[in-house]
Amino acid sequence: MIEFWLCAGLLLLTALAFLLIPVLRARKVQAEEDRTALNVTLYQERLLDLQSQHAAGALNAEQLASGRDEAARELLADTEGALAQPTQRKLGSTVPLIAALLMPLLGYGLYQHWGAIGDVERAQVFAAQPKTIEEMTARLEAAVKSNPESAESWYFLGRTYMAQERAADAVVAFERAVGVAGREPELLGQWAQALYFAGDKQWTAQLQALTDEALKADPAEVTSLGLLGIAAYESGQFQKAIGHWQQLVAVLPAEDPSRQAIQGGIERAQEQLGEPATQSTPATSPGLTVRVELDPALQGKVQPGDAVFVFARAVSGPPMPLAVKRLSVADLPAEVSLSDSDAMMPQLKISGFEQVQLVARISRSGNATAGEWVGSSQPLASKTTELQQLRIDSADSKAP
Known part of the structure; x- marks a missing residue:
């Protein structure tokens, strides 16, 4: 913001210069008037x-006249070019001086009322690409704090919380977004999804009401359709899950990578019903296979029950993981497969990105975003089929 205030200060100085020029001129006029008055007084004293000298007989009439002429010439010479205009002095000095004093206060007050300094600050903050999901979260939290009436900021904050598996915080963010923007179908669907995961996947009357309202306003609202399918599958209502997911597949674009994961869910539901799986869409890609092992030097620094998160994230894309599997230290070494069916979010699939990075993190607290030890791979093509080797051997920079 330094550049902004420097520019504003230069503009203010320029404006003050135009106002103070008449004041400086008025001071010059005042000086001329004071000098003229002094000369007149001296002239009168000399007369x-x-x-007095003529009355005393020291000067004759001719000498008196000559002295008067000489004094008059000196007075004219001293007052030549003087500007004595009192009315102009009053208008040209007092009014500009008052305006010059009031202008900074008036300008600041008007800018505070109509200016957009908050928007300028937020634009500068968001201009740089965040390096981590935690940095993105901090920015969004600052944005909603400075401008709580921004539905867009609340929406993206909720999405970021969901990517961090902070469903309870996402519930608050989506509820605020609905309060600001109104009951838009997409917002209702996201709100319902956050409530579902925050409530340990227990279906409630509130969830039903939210999804019903969203689909009534937009029958193709994808989040609500996907959530209804998930809830039906989790409760053993496989036929109902198939119906919701088939509706979802029908409204998704043909190039949408999440179609593969949804079709995989339909096939699993059909298997539960003892039905042959349909092949209306290509089978889910085999995904990436990685062998995870622990560096021998860390054997005495970890416990068998410590959680191990193995995930893939995009090299160029969102910082949140695309697919995740959870193990424990006791399971290592182990081979893990990561595919589109393991996606954390339907719209973010491994197959949707050209290059990914594999990461394995040990977290004693069970927090997937921060732990004690970590291992990561070099960037590799998302279509790689060869077995990858991943060793956990470094201290985690995100350790709490």
Whole structure:
């Protein structure tokens, strides 16, 4: 913001210069008037002195006239070019001086009322690409704090919380977004999804009401359709899950990578019903296979029950993981497969990105975003089929 205030200060100085020029000129006029008044007083005193000398007989009439002429010439010479205009002085000095004093206060007050300094600050903050999901979260939290009436900021904050598996916080963010923007179908669907995961996947009357309202306003609202399918599958209502997911597949674009994961869910539901799986869409890609092992030097620093998160994230894309599997230290070494069916969010699939990075993190607290030890791979193509080797051997920079 330094550049902004420097520019504003230069503009203010320029404006003050135009106002103070008449004040400086008025001071010059005042000085001329004061000098003229002094010269007139001296002239009058000299005339009185000449008359006194003439009365005393020291000067004759001719000498008196010559002295008067000389004093008059000196007075004219001293007052030549003087500007004595009192009315102009009053208008040209007092009014500009008052305006010059009031202008900074008036300008600041008007800018505070109509200016957009908050928007300028937020634009500068968001201009740089965040390096981590935690940095993105901090920015969004600052944005909603400075401008709580921004539905867009609340929406993206909720999405970021969901990517961090902070469903309870996402519930608050989506509820605020609905309060600001109104009951838009997409917002209702996201709100319902956050409530579902925050409530340990227990279906409630509130969830039903939210999804019903969203689909009534937009029958193709994808989040609500996907959530209804998930809830039906989790409760053993496989036929109902198939119906919701088939509706979802029908409204998704043909190039949408999440179609594969949804079709995989339909096939699993059909298997539960003892039905042959349909092949209306290509089978889910085999995904990435990685062998995870622990560096021998860390054997005495970890416990068998410590959680191990193995995930893939995009090299160029969102910082949140695309697919995740959870193990424990006791399971290592182990081979893990990560595919589109393991996606954390339907719209973010491994197959949707050209290059990914594999990461394995040990977290004693069970927090997937921060732990004690970590291992990561070099960037590799998302279509890689060869077995990858991943060793956990470094201290985690995100350790709490």
